[in-house]
Amino acid sequence: MIGDSKKFKIKDTDDENGNKLTQHHKILLHKYTNISLQDASIEFLQLIRRSQISKINANQILLFIKRLLPCPNTAPSNMTNLLNYLNIFNYFTTxxxxxxxxxDLKHYQAKCNDCLMAECKHVAHILDTDILSLLTCVVSRLADQIQKYKDSFSNNTYQQPYDIPFAKQYQQLLIKYPEQNLLSLILHVDGASLVKSTKLKLxxxxxxxxxLPPNxxxxxxxxxxISMYIGYTEPDVKLWLASSLTTINNLKKKGITDSY
Structure with missing residues (x-):
């Protein structure tokens, strides 16, 4: 259960992002073309995603293109700049x-140098997200649906069978504390094989x-x-999720947003 969601106020990021994209659309790559920085950036991003080009190679291509264009030009010299132009944010910490x-290993280490028996299969990759930012985005986008569902649930107008554990107790909680803008999470852990030829799993x-309404x-x-684990063995839950669970507990104490 996340705490009272009225404690923090979020900005209207949709309007801000829209204004930035409009401004970018007016910026040209250079003075000898009608191609905008925004159009070129989007097309390049789609191209490298379809081609499955690595970030290192994409950076090299961008730098090469920038050098080929007339000077001065506004072409981004690396992927970080390109994503910033498009307001695409990296929510992951790897x-x-x-x-x-x-x-913890350095990003360039293929295996642990301290373990004599270490192999590449003994290295796991963990990608933790910015939970607050992602949760705020979803809650602000679906604020109306959240409030309507909570109202129907607390007013006994919700006639469908309960679809969550301890639903009756949750309903009583809403009735008992109507002024508390509560937000609750159900946590899930799932695993799947990435490739058939190895035991690598996600x-x-x-x-x-x-x-949110069940539908x-x-x-x-x-x-x-919240987090991803990529490795050849089943994850050690404490090693994998300790940081994420600490973040969730902190959000529970502080609350998140004033979005609805």
Whole structure:
């Protein structure tokens, strides 16, 4: 259960992003073309995604293109600048760990140098997200649906069978504390094989928002991705999720947003 959601106020990011994109659309790559910086950036991003080009190679291509264009030009010289132009944010923090000694590794290490028996398969990749930002985005986008569902639930107008654990107690909680703008999460852990030829697996730690109506609660765009674990063995839950669970507990104490 996340605490009172009225404690923090968020900005109207949709309007801000729209204004920025409009401004970018007026910026040309250089004075000898009618191609805008925005159009070129979007087309390049789509191209490298379809081609599955690595970030390192994409940076090299961008730098090469920038050098070919007339000077001065506004072409981004790396992927970070390109994504910033398009207001595409990186919500992930990546870390590598040795599953033998449980130590964090440098990003360039293929295996742990301290473990004599270490192999590449003993390295796991963990990608933690900015939970507050992602949760705020979803809640602000679906604020109306959340409030309507909570109203129907607390006013006993919701006639469908309960679809969450302890639903009766949750309903009583809403009735008992009508002034508390509560937000609740159901946490999920799922694993799947990435490739058939190896034992490499992807594990996801996600959350669904209880206050969303059941018909949209489990849709992919409404789920909160909290963390990912990529490795050859089943994850050590404490090693993988300790940081994420600490963040969730802090959000529970502080609250998140004034979005609805």
């Amino acid at each position: 870390r590598k760990i040795c599953i033998l000694c449980r130590k 594990w996801l730690f996600t959350a669904s928002i209880v206050e 949209i609660r489990m849709k992919r765009q409404n789920m909160i991705l």
